[in-house]
Amino acid sequence: MNKYARKIFGKGKKGRKSKDGPSAEGGDGYDDSGFVIAGLPKEGSHDEEDGEPMETSSESTVQGLNSIFKWLSLKDTDECRKQNQKTASKKALPKYNILLLGGSGAGKSTTINSFANYEKYPTIKDAVKNKFVELISSSFKLAHPETDEEFCIESGHDANESDILGQSRTKDPMAYRFTFADKIIRLIDTPGMGDARGLKADKENFEKILEYLKNYETLHGIIIMMKSNETLNSTAFNYCITELFSRLHRSASENIFFCFTFSRNTFYRAGDGFYLLNQVLNEEFPDAKLELKSKVNCFFIDNEAYRYLVAKKAGYPFETDQMAEFAVAWNKSADQTRQMFSRIIEKSPHNLLHTFKLNMAQNFIAELAEPIVRLQKNIFSNMNTIERQKQSIERDSSTIDELKKTMHMTIFDMKMVVLEAPNTVCASNKCREIVLVNGVRKVDLKKCCIACPVEDIPTRKKGELLLKYCEIFNKNGNISNNCRECGCSWKVHLHVKHEYQPVQKKVIDPVVEKELKSLLDSKKSSDCISRKIIEALENTVRELNEEMEHIQRAAACFGYLLNKHSNSSCNQFIEPHLDMLIEEEKMKIKFIKGYSDETLMMLVSLKDKHGEHVKKIEKVIADGYSMELEDIDKLAHELCQLKHSGQQFQTLVNQFLKDNEKKVAHVERVGLDMSGNQ
Incomplete structure (x- = not known):
């Protein structure tokens, strides 16, 4: 076993280092109080046997224990590239993976469609004359200019897109590969946050995104998309930002960009959404040290020109002079999009393994x-218990029979029982009772929902919003703030996955x-x-x-x-x-x-x-x-x-x-x- 795999903690005398002292090869680190972390290498340390950097692979294990990172066996599958080798350049092209995140309706899918057309056609007139590119289906409604009647516009059909009002249109993450003469850009579309089905759906969508990203080793860019005129600091908005920044490794901050859509309303400059985001980042995530700057990590687009193409194809009766307005949006948005991708490509990629390890570590430590x-x-x-018994023996003259009893005295181990499914329990004072289990007094919490079907709720944490989707609060879609079993607020309920039973031992x-x-x-x-x-x-x-x-x-x-x-x-x-x-x-x-x-x-x-x-x-x-x-x-x-x-x-x-x-x-x-x- 190399030094990197030795015990984290050792024993040492106060105020002194180990016999050999810490060295460049690694050793035991002490402070003046005798605190020790054994086996931690100095920065840049090497294994003594072969002179190579010490192994830090996710595949490594410590004697007898599987690594908690064992499922992070990552490689870029790029199945499309394998299936289309004939169309690829003989020389391997550099690949740039770019993730698009944002609220439902922020325009992620439309931006991907727009980008394809910006790259294929120099102007909107060229796109109108030719067959414009439709990668992702579109569906929206406009009022007829003469009758004000509803004009439904649908273009294409996509099994990965939902037409249910309020739900994220994109069901599952999907990558779109753009091959150019000198590079490949892969845009990863994702389900939107703020789904009408609530935070449970948002959490499920976020987990889908993280799982999908395990197909890739790196990300050059993480684009957070939001409406330029966004003014509401909503639960969905907060969830999206909080979940993203709490899950991303700190090193990913350099690869985060912000794209503000519907920017025609703010004249393609910073608007209410920009200042709202700046406030949230400064208050909630000062450690991320993200400074919002136009043309550096903030860009402003409006994809209404693409919607114009779709609506025109569907026969919507635009006025002749309206194309000029959409041409302005096309030109400005195409320019901003190219600037944004140019900035992203300049960046060193974020190693996704760092983020995956952080997420696995967060879950494990929780x-x-x-x-x-x-x-x-x-x-x-x-x-x-032991100390009191020892003092009793020291204080009193014990008979042989009394000493025999002490020989067999017992204490209690805490046996942890993993439940097959989590229970929802109430921690309010009225729902607690003191019970005697194997001679030990413990506080028992009322079980309001046994084998709760709601997944991914943090355990032993009161007032998790996802608890509202448990059947004791949610009956046929009608959500109550009070439990149907005990009458207490959802804020004093929690999920438990383990129970603890006292077990006697000598x-x-x-x-x-x-x-x-x-x-x-x-x-x-x-x-x-x-x-x-x-x-x-x-x-x-x-x-x-x-x-x-x-x-x-x-x-x-x-x-x-x-x-x-x-x-x-x-x-x-x-x-x-x-x-x-x-x-x-x-x-x-x-x-x-x-x-x-x-x-x-x-x-x-x-x-x-x-x-x-x-x-x-x-x-x-x-x-x-x-x-x-x-x-x-x-x-x-x-x-x-x-x-x-x-x-x-x-x-x-x-x-x-x-x-x-x-x-x-x-x-x-x-x-x-x-x-x-x-």
């Missing part, structure tokens, strides 16, 4: 967040227990046996304490990695789960006579400890040690190897890998071939 908190709570409770290790039994059989004094039992209990407490520290450090590393690679701050990813457990402990204190507040105080302190660990990691990294998303594999492996909590983490990892095994479909169409090789 799954670990709650168990990380609950396991620490359980460890703390067990440590207190405190003293079987090997030590055998030694103690031998001492008892030899009729040693109770003092001698007491010392041996105390030693065993102290050893277990020490192991549990080290595990809790290890879990805290792993959580800090997860937070650091997300914050480093994402456009939004992610350090507080465990906070919602801490808050949930804090509420549960307060309830126990209120209703259980004599219940201690020790666990409550520990949970409150965890928030501060998490921040302290993140700062320590940042200091170690500042000293030149590297930590990347691939290290999540090693962190997960270390958690799975923990003596007392490892099995719970292994269950989570296995379930995550199972849930994320997906096959990606790839569909691509020939958009336009102007290479001269037809």
Whole structure:
């Protein structure tokens, strides 16, 4: 195993480095407090054996553990190119992949149609005289100029386009390949955000886009399209921007462009939409450091000239002098479109593997967040139980029979049970009750929907908007704010995918227990046996304490990695789960006579400890040690190897890998071939 695959955490004496010290080849990074991250390489470090850069491939695994990135086996399939090799240039042409994103009705599909015509015909007159290019079907309505009656205009039929009012016209992502003499431009059309079916449909569409992109290795451009005169900071608009920037790797910011459609209304300059977008980016995503600049990353078009071509073909009676107006729109929009694509082609491509890894890491860490908190709570409770027993032995003269009972004392492990389907539960005070399970008091939440069919709702997070699509709020399309089962607001409901059951286990290790039994059989004094039992209990407490520290450090590393690679701050990813457990402990204190507040105080302190660990990691990294998303594999492996909590983490990892095994479909169409090789 090379040094890059060694343990993330090691043990070292306070204030000193390892015996050999950190070197250019990698090593253990310490700060003055003794905080250590073992096996992290210095920037630019190399493997000792072959002198090559250390492997950071998504295919790598850590002994016995499949990589959480194992499904990211990426290659550019480009099936169209394989099927049309005769039309391709003998010399491989550079390919530029450009993704179009935006709200439903922003004009993504129309822009692709328009681009094809701008490139094929110099003027709108040429497009009218000849057969203009129709890549994607069109459907819209105009009022008849004389009768004001509805004039329906339809052009072509496309199984990938929907005619249902309010829904995104484009059903699934689709690439359109434009071949020129010196390059290939691939425009990827996508379903629009703001679908009339609500956020559930938007989320499904966004997942489709991310899955489709796994067919490609790079993106040169990500074009966010919105109406130039957009004034409403709507839920759909916010979702589109927030989802995009939270999912994209920070390095993709350089490849983001903004295209404002319907710009005739704003004289092909910045309008209300520009200033609304600028405000949202500055307030919500300052880390993205995106400055909007005309002709740099912002462009203004109006594709009404293409709609004119479609309507004219359908027999709509335009007035003779109207073509001049559409000619202006054609010329300005063609010029802006070419400028935008020229800027995009100049950019170094964004490596999509970085974004895919970030998304996989985000999903994986989200799954670990709650168990990380609950396991620490359980460890703390067990440590207190053992400590009290140890003090009792030290304080009192125990008989042999009493010591025998201590030998067999038990604590509680937290067994995690993965549900076949998520449940929707209510976390309001009136829907909680304290129940006794295997001798342990726990707070039980009312199950309002068992095996909820709504997918992709973040677990253990109250008030997720997608919860409104659960049948307890949504009956035949009529959405209620209150649950039909318990009457409480949707804002206090949440999805759960796991349940936790206390399971008894012996405190003293079987090997030590055998030694103690031998001492008892030899009729040693109770003092001698007491010392041996105390030693065993102290050893277990020490192991549990080290595990809790290890879990805290792993959580800090997860937070650091997300914050480093994402456009939004992610350090507080465990906070919602801490808050949930804090509420549960307060309830126990209120209703259980004599219940201690020790666990409550520990949970409150965890928030501060998490921040302290993140700062320590940042200091170690500042000293030149590297930590990347691939290290999540090693962190997960270390958690799975923990003596007392490892099995719970292994269950989570296995379930995550199972849930994320997906096959990606790839569909691509020939958009336009102007290479001269037809």
